Amino acid sequence: MDAGLAAVLGALAGAVATTGAAFAAGWSAREQAKFAARAEHKRQRREPREKAYRAFLSEAIALRELLRIVCSYDALPEAVRRSAMTADTFAQAEGIETRIKEQWLEVTLAGPESVQDAAADIESASSSLVGMAAMIIRLRWEEEEERAHYAHASDCFDRLCQAVRDFTKRAQIVLDDDGTTLAERPPLP
Template identity: 40%
Template sequence: MDAGAAAVLGALAGSVATIGAALATGWAQREGARIVARSEHRRQRREPRNGAYKSFITAASQMSDQVGIFTVSYEAFPYDRIDALFAARCEEAADRVKSTWVDVALAGPKEVTEIAGRIDRLSNALVVRIAGLNQLLNPETRALTDAAYDGLKDVIAAEAEELEGNLDRLVLLAQSALDDDGSLS
């Protein structure tokens, strides 16, 4: 091979290697910048999520505490506690759940929004049933048998337990969403 051809081939090989190295460096820098940007975005989302989750979990816990009495046995169930004041406290708790749910829905992610929506719907359903039970327990309008009261109490108890289970699941999902720094995806 002639010395001129060898010099041209050497220069060509050096150019190809330089271009390859530049492309690899550019790709690595772009990926690094993308990871940093995603991590920063998730950090900025985590701060408002923390406040929204905290408010919602507090409101949902208050609702769960209110309706927790329905999970006691028939013999110990305090029917005398079900009055207009109790129904009003449950309605206030459900209103707090509703008002904080919007922030959680906007904060996301989808899994947290879905479970928070279930908790909100259960809170509203419980308020309606408790108001109905309060009306039925009113001595002036008492029309159902004890078995009917117990049946309605069972429905409320099942929904109260479902609310508590969903609340426990929400806490775990919220922790997971807050722990996600974007470095793994």
């Protein structure tokens, strides 16, 4: 091979390598920009989500604590049960349930879907629990009927407790996601 051909081939190889390096650098810069934009987007979404999740969860926990009495039918004397489950208790529970519904809308708009589903479970369980509390408070039953209504209310209470736990786990996962991972997290069971 003569020196001229070697020089041309060397220059061609250098040009190809330089072009390849430029393409690789451009692709790398574009991917880094996407990565940074994704992380910034997640950061900007985090604060409003946290605020919505916190308000919603606070109301659900308040309802849970207010109506915890429904789990204690056998442990409490009738006079204590009746004094705890009053019209005032029901009015408080209704107010909390209304705020849960309002906050549910905020959580739904904040997303994502996994948290929306858990929030819907809380909303449904709270509605059922308040409905059972209304029956217990407004109607006075014979002991066996009352026991059955308390048992059903206790089931609603347990559903609410489980929904609060699920929502909390899902909200923590969403709030901990800083956008720096490319892989999607598997959905919670």
